[in-house]
Amino acid sequence: MAVISGSVPNLINGVSQQPFALRLASQAEAQVNGYSSVVEGLTKRPPTKHVARIMGALPAASFVHIINRDVTERYVVVAVDGDLKVFDLAGNEKVVNFPAGKGYLSSARCNFSAVTVADYTFFLNRDMAVAMTEEIKPARGNEAILYFRQGTYAATYTVTIDALDPFTFTTSTTDPAEIQTNAIATRMAGLINANEDFQADVYSSTLHVRRKDGGPFEIKSGDSIGDTAIVCVTKQTQSYVDLPGRAVHGYQCEITGAPGNVFDNYWLEYDASGTGGNDGVWREIAAPGRKIAFDGGTMPHTLVRNGDGTFTFAPAEWAKCGAGSDATTPKPSFVGKTINDIFFYRNRLGFIADEAVIFSRSSAHFNFWRETATQVLDTDPIDVATSHVKVSILRHAVPFNESLLLFSDQTQFMLGASEALTPGTVSLDQVTEFETSPLAKPVGAGSFVYFCTLKGDFTGVREYYLDGVSKTNNANDVTNHVPRYVAAGVFKLAASTNEDILIALSSEKRDTIFVYKFYYSGQEKVQSSWSVWTLDAGCEILNAEFIENTLWLVIKRSDGVYLERMDIEAGKADAGLPYVVHLDRRLTETQVQSLHFDGSTTSFDLPYTESEDGSIVLVSRPGDATYRPGVVVPFQRSGSTLTVKGNLTHFYVGVRYALRYTFSPLLVRLNAAGGGQIANTEGRIQLRRALLNYADTGYFRVHVTPFRRPTFRYPFTGRIVGSGRNLIGEPTLETGSFRFPIMANNMGVEIVIVNDTHLPSRLLNLDWEALYTVRTQRMN
Structure with a gap:
């Protein structure tokens, strides 16, 4: 029997569910409300700070979006079935106008999505299929134009209408005034107008002919100059050069192009507006009779902040189709389908619908129609579908590595392009095959994209990246050592690149935040830590979002919906104190209600209800x-009212956590031949004592529970006899080592560190001592 020692080098690698012999020495059996920092070690997580109670009771389903436009424009948007509210980050409600009503907000599941682009927040109802209105491009009545484009001496000009005698x-042979084309048009108009059934109006060298009763008629023209002097146009002509320079305002004509090819047809309309009816231009239009407008009530709506501080929620003014027919400029593929995601990429607004991704025109975010039917422009909308042997319904779109990463349930696609994203350069290529959860939108963090996978009753998280050596995409499972840890139903991922942290929210555990802390040193990942942060039991975290180093939380409780914040920053301390006061739902004296000193006692009311006895803690702060x-x-305490002796003016109050x-079981570890360490499970390890190293710590206690024996508790109070920091009446923080006994077999004892006070803990590592008995000697 020999006395041996071992160590846990650090406590920053979180939880592992691997068999104990396969775990790293620095991985734990469980970690709750701890923060794994490569700088500070294992600390108590930051507290949540009460901001405001923003709403009363909410129905079971709701949607929360946080707008982060700039440092002065940040808001919380809460949507429920049939209503929407906006609050600033101080909890003040803003006025929201609904000029078109709230019909778009009707969704019992609150299956919404939102993206903020500059001053606009595009709001998407995933349950509503996009439709077109009955608005069509109006067609004009029966009419014709006669373009007299050549005049010469002794030429005969003839116009025949229906079965009437020709107008000729x-x-x-000598008068030059008679051979001017406008004179010829005027002379022919006089002949036609002599018939009481027809009207001919002159536009320079052009006649506009119609029946006075608007009825149909047939018209044809001829001349003695090889039928080249007059062009007769009704509804169609083969070439644009047949059209006159002047015509009646609004005249429409189809340019048919090559015979038998319906894809080179286009429609023109004469626009004489602002020209006094003389000079004008032929403009391309949508084919008369085709549907041209989206139903704004079924398209994504916009939430816009007005100049007076109010907001307006209304349908966006989506552009109408301005060119071509259903064959030459087809409607976007999202029409008739529900939109699964909305995003912004390379100055284009994008939608995902079914197996297609659709972009707006470049720099024209409300226009999804081609500009012309005659050619495809670089600025035109893009509508591209996946090509795969599997049905690949696209769910999410995330910008990644200078491209756009698209997620279906089983496949990832990369939307690539050259320097400019155009209809001619776009491509949609399948790059990887990983199953993806449709619930939580993937989130980018630095050079990685994190996304969820379904694992039965649990959730996996993968880290998507571009391999710099092989130049291929891959996604490592960062939950491979905790496969049954993250609960099913993860609906939100959020990441902070400032702190290298990823969080996940689950509908199965609404009071829990699943935390992934990671750290890379160059290309090597030196930290991959999973743990959980728990809030008060019974609450529901509706949403969480990082803004810089602050995690903003919207939390539903029995008495209302609350906005809280959690400041995550290494080395942070409260003003005037050397540490952070660790109390959830923390308030200062400026946030309580009815603060009053009656000469002997101070009383005030909490702005929230906390029913658990002993959970409220009151701590004085500098200035009192x-x-x-x-x-x-x-x-x-009486209900929500707290009464204190004396005149208390500066304090923190909150809920302990x-x-x-x-x-994990403490094991003997040996250096492996190929590097690293392996656990030696031979022999018996009878633990005697351990030494826990700490820094800047005010309190913790160690619970040692041998198998089938009671728990022994060993507290560290932060007070060391003889220490210069140990001042009476003041909290103190110490740095040193805490020795505690174990006296149990390493496989039959549970060792737990607990801190349930407002004081900080900063735990560095653990050294242990044991009696070791082994029957054989290992030969390497």
């Missing part, structure tokens, strides 16, 4: 004349 005349900073102040860290 011959120009002079009665109590020293950091002292726990005793109080009497507990850090719990459970060690």
Whole structure:
């Protein structure tokens, strides 16, 4: 029997569900409300700070979106079935106008999505299929134009309408005034207008002919100059050069192009507006009779902040079709389908619908129609579908590595392009085959994209990246060592690149935040830590979003919906104190209600209800004349009212929460031949004692529970006899080592570190000592 020692080098690698012999020494059995930092070690997670109660009771389903436009324009949007509210980050409600009503918000599942682009927040109802209205491009009545484009001496000009006698005349052989084309048009108009059934109007060298009763008629023209002097146009002509320079405003004509080819047809309309009816231009239009407008009530709506601080929620003004027919400029493929995601990429607004991704025109975010039917422009909308042997319904779109990563249920596609994203350069290529959860939108973090996968009753998370050596895409499973840890139903991922942290929210555990802390040193990942942060039981976290180093939380409780914040920053301390006061739902004296000093006692009301006895803690803070900073102040409680002796003016009040860290079994580890370490499970390890190293710590206690024996508790109070920091009446933080006994077999004891006070803990590593008995000697 020999006395041996071992160590847990650090406590920053979170939880592992691998068999104990395969775990790293720095991985734990459980970690709750701890923060794994490569700089500070294992600390108690930051507290949540109460901001405001923003709403009363909410129905079971709701949607929350956080707008982060800039440092002064940040808002929380809460949508329920049939209503929407907006709050600033101080909790103040903003006025929202609904000029078109709230019909688009009708969704019992609150199956919404939103994306903010500059001043607009595009709001998407995934349950509503896009439709077209009955609005069509109006067609004009029965009419014709006669274009007199050549005049010459002694030429005969003839116009025949229906079965009437031809209208004909011959120009002079000597008078140059008679051979002017406008004179010829005027002379022919006089002949036609002599018939009481027809009207001919002159536009320079062009006649506009119609029946006075609007009825149909047939018209043809002829001349003695090889039938080249007059062009007769009704509804169609083969070439644009047949059209006159002047015509009646609004005249429509189809350019048919090559015979038998319906894809080179296009429609023109004469626009004489603003020209006094003389000069004008032929403009391309949509084919008369085709549907040209989206039903704005079924398209994504916009939430816009107005200049007076109010908001307007209304249908966007989507552009109408301005060119071509259903064959030459077909409607976008999202029409008739529900839109699964909305995004912004390379100055284009994008939709995902079914197996297609659709982009707006470049720099024209409300226009999904081609500009012309005659050619495809670089600025035109893009509508491209996946090509795969599997049905690939696209769910999410995330910008990644200078391209766009698209997720279907089983496949990932990369939308690539050259320097410019155009209809001619776009391509949609299948790159990887990983199953993806449709619930939580993937989130980018630096050079990675994190997305969820379904694992039965649990959720997996993968880290998508571009391999710099092989130049291929891959996705590592960052939950491979905790396959049954993250609950099913993850609906939100959020990441902070400032702190290298990813969080996940699950509908199965609404009071829990699943936390992934990672750190790369060059290309090597040196930290991959999973743990959980728990809030008060019974609450529901509706949404969480990082803004810089702050995690903003929208939390539903029995008495309403609350906005809270969590400041995640290494080395942060409260003003005037050397540490952060760790109380959830934390308030200062400026946030409580009815603060009053009656000469002997101070009383105030909490702005929330906390039913658990003993959970409320009151701590004085710098500036108070009665109590020293950091002292726990005793109080009497009646409902939400707290009463304190003396004149308490500066304080923190909040709800206590507990850090719990459970060690994996302590093992002898040997250096492996190929590098690293392996666990030696031979022999018997009878643990005697352990030494826990800490820094800047005010409190913790160690629970040692041998198998089938009671739990032994060993507290560290932060006070060391003889220490210069140990001042009476003031909280103190110490740095050192805490020795505690174990006296149990390593496989039959549970060792847990607990801190359920407002004081900080910063735990570095653990050294242990044991009696080791082994029957054989290992030969390497």
